[in-house]
Amino acid sequence: MNRARPAAAASITFAGLALVAACGTNPYATSGAVQPVVLGAQQQPASAVPAGATAQLMTSTVDALGTVLADGEGHTLYRYAKDTAEPSSANCAGPCATTWPPLISDAPAVAAGIDSALVGQVTRPDGRKQVTVAGWPVYRFAKDTGPGLALGRGVSADWAPITPAGEKAGTERPTLGTTQIDGLGPVLTDADGRAVYLFTKDGRGAGKSTCTGACAKKWPPLLANGRTTVPDGMDAGLVGRIRREDGTTQVTVGGWPAYTYAADTKPGEATGHGTGGTWFALEPNGCKAEPTQRPPVQQARATNPGGY
Template structure:
C-alpha cells in the first residue's frame, strides 16, 4: 500500500522527520547567536557662510531637490511642542522645538500683521513649525506665542508675530546650518527677534536640550557617550542583560531577591518599538509566573539602582550585568 503522496510509508515518515529536524534547527540558530562560550549541548549561553540667491536657500535658491516630502515636494510640518532655549556661544540664546531643533525666522515675512511669504519650493527647504501643542519655554512670556495660516494651510507657530520654520539641512538637535542663508534666514530668539550673542564674554556653549518625545516608544535606543547605542524603556531607563541567562532555550536565572533588584522588562508590542532588532523578539514565561520581553531571545531587565533616565549604574555589576544593544548583545561584556 502506498501513501497518497506516492511515497512508501517508511520513506514518507523519514522525510517528515527530516523536515521537523530542519525546522527545529532553524529556530535554535535564530536566537542568541553571538561569539562566546557554547554550552555542552551546543547552545550559546552568552558573552560577556551666507549663500547667494533669492533668499530662500543655497543652489537653486530653495535647497536640495530631495529635501521635500514624497507627497508632492513640501516637507511635512512638525508640531512645536514644548519649546526650549539653549545658549549658543556663536548665536546667543536660541529657541528650539521639543526635539531640540533650531527654529528660524525669515526677513521677507512680516510680524505686524503676521504673514508667511515662504511657499512652494521654499517650503521644501524651510518646513513650517506647526502651532499645535506649542508651549512657551520656561521663563518666556507665553503671550508671545501665536499662529498664522501658512501658504499650505498649516497653522504655523509665530513668536511675537514672526512665523517660525525649521531648516531641512539641520540633521540633529543643535545644528544651525540655516543661520544667515541668503542673508534673510536667522535663528530665532525666544522673543521672536534674531538670536544674537551677548555683548559680554559668554560661558562655554552648553549642549542643546535632549529630545523629549511626546509619546516615547515602549522600547527604543539612545546614544550613550561611553557605551554607544543601547536599549531604553518607555521611561528612558537603561535596559540590561544578565550573562548567566541563556537564549536557547530561553531561561532567566534572575529570580527571587535578584528579580527585585533587577526587574524584568514587561512585554512590549513590536509596533511600540523604535530602532530595536526584531530577531528573536518574543515574550518569555518566567519561572516566577511573570512574562518578560526578550531581544534575540535574551531576557531583558532594568536596574533598581538607576534613579533617572541616562543612568547606567548597572553596567558591569558583578561582571555579569551589561546594557543591552539594539540587537540583544551585552554591551561591554568580556569575551570568554
C-alpha cells in the first residue's frame, strides 16, 4: 500500500549509542532534446500549483521507492531525462506538460525537511517559473490523483520519481563507505567517496550541530535523505540522525554529527583532518581517525621518556 508521510518536525534521536565501540580500537585497521514550444496565454498547460501561488516541497514515502520528493499535497514529483540540471533547462512543453504538469512557483518554493540550498527556479519556454531541485526541473504526473502514488514510474525510461537530493528514486546509493587514506588508515566516506569528518565542538552525543551558516558551507553536513546504509562489517547501531536548525536531517556516527569538507575535491582525500585542532576524519567505529604512525619525535620520546 502506498502512503505519504510528511517529514517530522521534531528532533530525531540517534540509535544504538550503547553499541559504540571504544575509540582507538578500529576493527577496520587490518583490513536527443525536445524542441521547446512557446505557448500563448490561452494555451498554457495546467500547473501543479495555481497561478500566483508559492509551491511547497516535502518528503513522502512510496512503497518500493523509499523516500521521494513531493509537493505540498503529497503528490510524488518527477525529473525528466531530456531536461538538464547544469544549467537548469525545462524541455517538457505542449502535450508533454499536460501529462506531466510542471511545478510552477512565482516565488522560491518553501521546503520542509529538504536542503533549501538545492531548491531553485528555472524559466520555462512560456515564461513561467518552474521549481528545480539540485538543478532538475520537477513535475507531477497527471494520473497521480492522490498522495503517495507514483504511477508515473515505468511509464517511460525518460521519467523517474525524484529524491529530496535530486537523484532518481529507486537507485539508492550507499550513504556511507570506507576508504584507506595514507597516514590515517580506513576512514568513513560519503556516497561520492569523500572523507567524512567530526567536529569536536559539537560534542559526542549532544544531539545537535554547532556548525551552521558559513561553517556549513565549508563543512557541508552529511544529510540523511531516506534510509542510511553502512559498509559491510560496520555496526549499523553506530549510525543515527539529528534535526538541524534549518529543518534538514543529518547523519550521526557514534554520536558525532557527520560532515564532508568542501576542499576535498576527489575521493581518497582527507585534507581537512586536524584543521583547527577540531576537525577530524571519522573511523568506521565512530571515533576520530588517528595517525597510523607516530612522528619520529614522538617515537623517540616514547622510547626515551627523559628526552634527549
